Amino acid sequence: MWRIWKSRNLLVYQKQSNSWRKDLKQAVMDAEEWTSILNSEEQPRNQNLHMRNSETHSHWAAPKPGFIKCNFDCRYREATQSLSGWIIRDSQGFYLGAGQGLGRQVINVLEAELQALLMAMQHTWSCGYRRIIFEGDNQMVFKLLTAADRLAREPLIPNNSFVFHFYVPYYLVQILHEDHNTLYLQ
Template sequence: MVHRHIAKDKSCSRCGAEAETVNHLLFTCPYARLIWAVANVHIPPPGSWSDSFYSKLHWVLNLKQEYPKEQVEEDLTPWIMWRLWKNRNELLFRSKEYTAQMYVEKARDDARVWKSREEVKLKEVKPPAAAIPERRWTPPPQGKLKCNTDATWMQETEVGGVGWVLRDHNGDMLWAGAKRLPDMGSVHETEMEALRWAIRTLAGFGYRNVTFESDSQVLVRMLNNEEEIWPRVKPMIQAISSSPSGMEKVEVAYYPRSGNKIAHRIAKETTMFTSIVPKLYYIVTSGLLSCMEADKSFVEQ
């Protein structure tokens, strides 16, 4: 900040004891040292960090070589440094602070999200054995309704947006919802909030027989006990799994993005919202008309 002539004080924005260098911010600040300790990252054998920034960086990036038999979260290292920098900016510009445990959990969430994206990329790189046709939206059986949900999330600002749409067996829209969400920890949390809000809203409207679809495989696997539930999202998973009063058992199925285009479009539009006030629609908006008609034409076939 001083180098950019924005501030005059060079001291650390947290401890105030030393000049705020990259070395101090990531390693020697008492807050940073507490974070590394909570994350179970060992300091070098002499019991203190070296004065060299590059020596510290080499140490934390090569923990497995030093402690091959211990459970060391080496993959967490880049995300701890990312969070230290990000949380310094949040403290400076937004006066937001986190406990050390909350901080480490956020870093773990970042690592999980990255890993899940990398797994998807690896699957996409593998050449398919045969061409897989695009899966289009399919209507529910007569007498039932279907609600599709989706979410968007920006890591830089931690602002998310959710969208959902309820349709009958003819493909006609009954209701749709959109909402902008600040302070969301990950894309998966935002996907869960999209589903939770849709369930609660439709239950409040008196709908009882609704099937829900999401294009988040992680979310659906957690709900179906096919994947370990992350501690941070456990309350949200429990809220989704417990059916609201009057509504039949909540059924949530995975459906690919190609069959979830309308909910995806609604969620994307929330990036333009300037308010966090939820929006509900019972008339198809002009922006959704072409997508809605495309799905209905498929139903009529």
Template sequence: MSSIVTFVRGYLMELKGLKSNLSQPASRANVRWSPPTTPEVKVNFDAAFSAQERKSWSGIVVRDSEGEILGSACCVNENVDSPFTAEVMAALQGLRFARDMGLPEVVVEGDSRSIIQKLVSQTADLSSVRSIISDARQLASNFRHCRFTFVGRTGNEAAHAMAIEGRTGLVDCFWVEDGPPSVLAVAASDRRFGEPP
């Protein structure tokens, strides 16, 4: 009985987070990807989700302070029950990718405000994604420095393009200093936008 109560409380907290996100107007036009400060690298993540297939695709793009791609990945996930689960799995897979690349200082950035809030919170998570949140927090503690930041969708377009790209494949794919053409095009646009006038 107590596990059901815990689940319901967590679910209600997720719904409350969604409601607050929807009630906060955001200026989307001016939100762009911004490079990290050396020696940090930025790990952007996003997820595409299919309720019908119970699948998600994680898109991950890692860039340096010059906006250059250090690595990119798309991961296919089975038996995914919600967009929340898809997003937090993408965050966890982004952390794993950064760890496997041997990157000591990372900024992990995504466009799901509720997931970022859960990752930075110091309180116990009671939601349906609590075990994945716990895994992500534990993995983050293994970096020399790791912080989580929220960015609007227009500042996360490369990771979004990577997640959409992942839907075309059946297996996980990884690139080093490269990525699919759609992702490279977004990254190039982000670099041009970030250049001084």
């Protein structure tokens, strides 16, 4: 059921379509992972922290050694507060922590995803982690942040700090309130 919902969100919010075969394969992998976790509850807790079955976790890619990875996602519903969740693992797949948060009411899924990323960043940094790779399923979040970073580093703009702190947030707010069907960042 979760995969059907994810596929629907991908189509509605990002205008991308998965094949039913891909959705079915991912749903089977999710079910196998869920079953393996339920079956392993009797085992000692420290064994549960490591990903034992590489096939059920094949869709997760480990970060480079010395880094950790934080996967995050959100739930967006119109006229309600958004929900966020994240999980942190090291380069060998060991579980380091997780979190969830109740965000503010937002106007679209992009704003909810950005809020989820912000909460995940605050959590990981408060835990003392510094070399972190954040991964989510909304490509627009990363395109938006990459464009903002490029603008802040532009050598032709005098006083980049001023530009980044005053103009970029203004344009981000404008983008968040636009119709996503017309927003294209190169």
